[in-house]
Amino acid sequence: MLRMAEPLIHHRSAEFRSLLSRVTAHLGYLFQTGDPVLTLTCSGTGGVEATFVSLFSPGETVIVLNGGKFGERWVQMGRAFGLEVVEIRTPWGEAADPLVVASALRAHPHASGVYVTHCETSTGTANDVREIARVVRENSRALVCVDGISSVGALELRCGAWGVDVCVTGSQKGLMIPPGLAFVSLGERAVRAASESKMPKYYFDLGTALRAHERGDTSWTPAIALVQGADASLAMIRGEGMENIWSRHARLAGGLRAGVAALGLSLFSSSPSNSVTAVRLPGGVEWTAFAAALRKGSGVTFAGGQAEQAGKIFRIGHLGYIDEPDILTAVSAVERALSACGFAFDRGAGLRATEGEFFRLTAHGGGR
């Protein structure tokens, strides 16, 4: 964090260009792609907007997978820009079925893009991006557009090898720096689409951003302090290695899931993400009392459920620079809070199960 309090360099200097080119190279590694990855000054939502306005023209059809708050946001966004949005709804907590995607593509053979949220944060659900990308590539000419906002740097994602045309993430997720930057990878087919897009745009024009990128620059004044933070963060990511990062997240999520199961709680998602875990509140435990007990007993805050799941689930985020002790702390906090709420369970069972799962996964090679 201190890196961001360093004196700022000027964004039209050779020093900034060298910083940006280092960040850009590391972003390619993070996204596992040889495509350019552009740095925009906005939140992740702004990054997704840049893809909508830069790659399509009003009236074109895009298919959007909607299984939660974020999928819903991309549906609204596409419609706001005059796209014909075909919505594939999935019940909250379930992953999208690639076969349903294939049949939507048959029904809409001229679809120009398919949007998939890799990790739906609102429900703790991971979608099978690899399989969906394969299906889209095999059945259509639509661009594979991935919301990687809470997955890049946590869940296995190989944009290059899997044929992802565009992927967006935000600075505050897998990179664990403060929010304010979005990163957007742009494959060759997406670059071509950008050159044909008729959507009105200016700030979020990825064509402009790509030309600036080619001369080692950004379109507009960037959030320089955050670019400096990203540089430090990406160096750490490079040091650990993507495969190790993915297996660490798998191990931590596995340990957490084992822990909550041992307490008699059940997961909300049938396809749980390795970056965020949504857990059903057990009968008799009220969300407000549980949240207050968490704060009081452990000084910990978990997110509650959103919209239809408000008061019914709680969500534990675990992406970025976290390790086993953080998960044990979370499980212990859940135990204390459940206890304070009068819920009956075998105390310590969660911690024991979490640690057991860590051992098991480490022994099986998940722990390198």
Added chain:
Amino acid sequence: MLRMAEPLIHHRSAEFRSLLSRVTAHLGYLFQTGDPVLTLTCSGTGGVEATFVSLFSPGETVIVLNGGKFGERWVQMGRAFGLEVVEIRTPWGEAADPLVVASALRAHPHASGVYVTHCETSTGTANDVREIARVVRENSRALVCVDGISSVGALELRCGAWGVDVCVTGSQKGLMIPPGLAFVSLGERAVRAASESKMPKYYFDLGTALRAHERGDTSWTPAIALVQGADASLAMIRGEGMENIWSRHARLAGGLRAGVAALGLSLFSSSPSNSVTAVRLPGGVEWTAFAAALRKGSGVTFAGGQAEQAGKIFRIGHLGYIDEPDILTAVSAVERALSACGFAFDRGAGLRATEGEFFRLTAHGGGR
């Protein structure tokens, strides 16, 4: 700066809402308005885009004053969003004539907005926002839209009293925190216009931002570290007081102008801004040699000219937390670099004149 390296608070917490409401109240003071001032995560250019897409509908007419790179950018931006842009061009280095604005309004009585760049950074020119706002209000129902990106917090600007409907600034200018936030004030007539706008938009929808503002929130995840920085910066601004800040900038700019004049150099602008000074390079002094001499002799970087003025002028920025010693340092750097370039002048004359002007302005009450 260290304030930004503090642990981040979560943006959906009571703590963030209290931070944001403090920042918002201080922003009203900075803009000198009782209107809401919204915080967006983007550069100043993004803030201006938010006004174009939120206040107008495709096909409407807006008048844009263009006397440099930024005026030109707003012309392009308006056209990118399908607006009929009436461009009032002013030669670089000259302020726009309010009478010309009045006649443009007579020729285009249905114009929905007039955009004026308060300080045109590319030329170091200040426009008379007060008079232009008066003319617009008297002659039309058009919204007065002010690019205050390099003026807010430096040049006298009273959005409320002067009838400015919308004003935009960026975090890295008068606030002197890193770039990444834009602030947009929204008067009553602008709020009404926002409710009628038919422009496609999502991220930059000021209607959404206003509703979020009313519940103490932002539309999307904000650049929290920068909001924390703005809080510290605005407390300093409040402590010094706007009138004092304006007179400090007037005094510093006056001292700098006296200094360069005493060296035999001339200003580029006939209406020089108190936040940035553009100076003509004297005959026989080449820009690249001058810039290199500045770096070598004093470790200082000044901006060069842009577009048609490249190689012909240099620009010294002086807005934010700067004081008399910074201006003396700048004048001394100019003297050294001119000397290194073989330009003949009375050495020390610049410093003497600058200091003399500081004394004079302080004695006349400009120094409080």
